[in-house]
Amino acid sequence: MIKRFCIKRWQIVLLSLVAVLGITYLLLKLLPNSSLNAFMQRQNSTRFYDRNGQLLHILALDDGLRREWYDLENIPENVQKAFIEAEDKNFYFHPGVDVTAIFRAASQNKEAGRIVSGASTITMQLVRIIYPRKKTSVTLGVKIKEVFLALYLEIKLSKKQILELYLNSVPFGKQIEGVGSASRSFFGIKPEDLTQEQIEVLAKIPRRPADYAPEKNYDYPSRCPHFIQYVISEYAKTQTVIPNDLTLSINAQWNELTERLIQLKLTEFQDARIHNGAAFVVDNASGEVLIWCGNASFDDKEHNGEIDGVLVANQPGSSMKPFLYARALERGFDPSSVFPDIPLDFGGAQVYVPLNFNNRYNGPVRMRVALASSLNIPAVYVLYRIGVDDYMECLDSLGFDSLKGTRESTGLSIALGSSEVTLFEMVRAFSVFARDGKVLEHIAVVPSQKQEGKRVYAKDTARILCNMLSDKNARVLGFGNAKVFETTYPCLFKTGTSNQYQNIIAMGSTSSLTVGVWMGNFEGETVVGQTGSSIPASVVRTILDELTKTYSAQEFAQPESYIQQNVCTLSGMKATEDCPSVTREYVALGRSVHFEPCSWHETRNGKTIIKYPSEYQHWASQKNFSGETQIDGSELSFLYPRNNAHFIFDPTIKPSAQMLPVEVTGGHHTSASLYYDGKNMGTVSDVFSWHIALERGTHTLTAECGTERTSITFTVK
Incomplete structure (x- = not known):
């Protein structure tokens, strides 16, 4: 029992x-173990690839450390065996602590009278990496703690996980951790390309890192640097760890081609102080970024090459006008609507928009011509009609975040692109036309999910804009027969200049792609001797020529809620038999029924008579002036400009072309003199008109006709 x-x-x-x-x-x-979890989730040196799998960049961590991660199955077996042989022969047979190794080391050290052998296992080394010793002196208590932590790791993790963590974390000195970064830093190759001799060298380094140095300083790849910086910053905003491997949407080959194209232009025009250039290209269907060239050379320190021109806010000039005219279409205007290209009064005070690029006022112009030829005065007129608030709301919907909080300081000059926005924002907004009125977010990482997009314009509004911006005949008034815009595929273009050519911008779109190119300089210097936007436009054209070999350029879809009718090219009204010049134009279906026939043309005795509306009569009389001049006899007065007028100095036109027309009427003599801030501008007879150069500031004009004098003041901003 x-x-x-x-x-x-x-x-x-x-x-x-x-x-x-x-x-x-x-x-x-x-x-749970917070230290272990944090260690396993820490940031490694991300390898960035382009959409075709080409290695672009390997991220150095904040402290300059290089630590690439490789899954164990991607680390060659002979590399694994070499480190196990060198550090822990019994790795697969002990529970984290190798008792036989402890006895062996103790015996060898006793026999030698000094420490000649250690018993630290790979697991114990990993413990010291995860839980670094806080004191330089190693006490018995510290060693016992490390033994227990090693046993703990063996319980918590598999042998595969332990070896994987170790091989990716073992220090090699010189800010290098892990066999991946070590093989690249010491030999300039990936682990799978190591020779057996190189493997054996690497396996010895962790014991005494200070005794080894790379054969030479191998350069890490650094392609598409501005785009890489952008991607890193986006992850930083969300405080998200960047994956060990990240495939980006960019095409490195196209990006580097673009860098070369821009550099060629910068070299060609370096005497004009064009030192910097940027290009940005997106896929219209997906929003994926295909090209992000922030500058021709990231390493050009003389001209601030590290600054990313895609993200720098600049005045876009006339390249903003399509968004304004698209809004006008949705506020009741048609492509045939006629706008005045004459001196205008807004709200009782003259807002001056200087001469257009053709250096004259063009009288009545249809929307199509005003947009395609980039006329300034009609743009300000349109903005005045629809309202700055309404337009700013539209720009906000398009994603112009740079304009947030600027409403109080924004006036009619925004019609000419006077507010600063980025090329990033411009491309996103301009692509809306090829996307049938929807705006998509830019995508930097692939594969990407399909975006539904946010509708900003009606589908037919976008299609009308595509039609107008691709109309080479409508461009003639402003640009002549510019060859740069003549492509063999359907394409829209818009250009812009600002700040006396400090910023020169060109935009282009096919059905598949949208391209934006900015050129100028970051120093704020005025670009000299060039008329501008044809320089970046040629780069846009070359990029599109190259990329359309891969991305098809289809015909732009036709609007569904518009029909084409014969319209008078002068009045924009329904053409009659009296109209000498007729064109086909889109008219909204709702308006077509009540489309009024042209009332500007009339045939009398076999001769066509033009009856201009009253607002164009002064312009017409100057243009077609003939006959004798009669003395008015009325009181001497300024017809133009008005007293207390406010003018806007247009930075897109050279000062020498900024001529203000001055018109005086009345008086009892046939001649009159003009004084500009006291300086005699000359005496004229019959028609009292002069042209004076604009200068910023407040000025006084005085007219003298016999004994009569009259004066006004005006301000140029």
């Missing part, structure tokens, strides 16, 4: 011990 009781008791003790060990094992297995 006593014997039976003892056996039973022994079994209970054994079972209890097994149970305690089992429970302890499970608790350790399940017990």
Whole structure:
């Protein structure tokens, strides 16, 4: 009986011990460890690839450390074996602590009278990496703690996980951790390309890192640097760890071609102070970024090459006008609507928009011509009609975040692109036309999910804009027959200049792609000797020529809620038999029924007579002036400009072309003199008109006709 009781008791003790060990094992297995979790989730040196798998860049961590991650199956087996052989031969056979190695090391050290051998396992080395020693002196307590942590890691992780963590974290000195970064830093190759001799060298380095140095300083790849910086900053905004490998939407080959194109232009026009250029290209269907060239050369320190021109806010000039005219279409205007290209009064004070690029006022112009030829005065007129607030709301919907909070300082000059926006924003907004009125967010990482997009314009509004911006005949008034815009595929273009050519911008779109190119300089210097936007436009054209070999350029879809009718090219009204010049133009279906026939032309005695509306009569009389001049006899007064007028100095036109027309009427003599801030501008006869150069500031004009004098003041902003 006593014997039976003892056996039973022994079994209970054994079972209890097994149970305690089992429970302890499970608790350790399940017990969370913040230090271990943080270590396993830390940022590694991300490898960035382009959409075709080409390696672009390997991210150095904030402290300059290089640590690439490779899954164990991607680390060659002979590399794994070499490190196990060098550091822990019994790695797969011990629970984290190698007792036989401890006895062996103790025996060897005793025999040598000094430390010649260690017993630290790979697991114990990993413990010291995860839980660094806080003190330089290693006490028995520290060693016991590391033993328990090694046992803990063996319970918590598999042998594969431990070896994988170790090989990706083992320090090699010189800010290098892990065999991936070590093979690249010491030999300039990936782990899978290492020779056996190189592997054996690497396996020895962790023991005494200070004794080894790379054969030479191997350069890490650094392609598309501005785009890489943008991607990193986007992850930083969300405080998200960047994956170990990240495939980006960009095409490195196209990006580097673009860098060369821009550099060629910068070299060609370096005497004009054009030192910087940027290009940005997106896929219209997906929003994926295909080209992001922030500058021709990231390493050009003389001209601030590190600054990213895609993200710098500049005045876009006339390249903003399409968004304004698209809004006008949705506020009741048609492509045939006629706008005045004459001196105008807004709100009782003259807002001056200087001469257009053709250096004259063009009288009545249809929307199509005003947009395609980039006339300034009609743009200000349109904005005045629809309202700055309404237009700013539209720009906000298009994603112009740079304009947020600027409403109080924004006036009618925004019609000419006087507010600063980025090329990033411009391309996103301009692509809306090829996307049937929807705006998509730019996508930097692939594969990407399909975007539904946000509708900003009606589908037919976008299609009308595509039609107008691709109309080469409508451009003639402003640009002549510019060859740069003549492509073999359907394409829209818009250009802009600002700040006396400090910023020169060109936009282009096919059905598949949208391209934006900015050129100028970051120093704020005025670009000299060039008339502008044809320079970046040629780069846009070359990019599109190259990319349309891959991305098809389809015909732009036709609007569905418009019909084409014969309209008078002068009045924009329904053409009659009296109209000498007729064109086909889109007219909204709702308006077509009540489309009024032209009332500007009339045939009398076989001769066509033009009856201009009153607002154009002065312009027409100057243009077609003939006959004798009669003395008015009324009081001498300024017909133009008005007293207390406010003018806007247009930075897109050279000062020498900024001529203000001055018109005086009345007086009792046939001649009159003009004084500009006291300076005599000359005496004229018959028609009292002069042209004076604009200068910023407040000025006084005085006219003299015989004994009569009259004066006004005006301000140029």
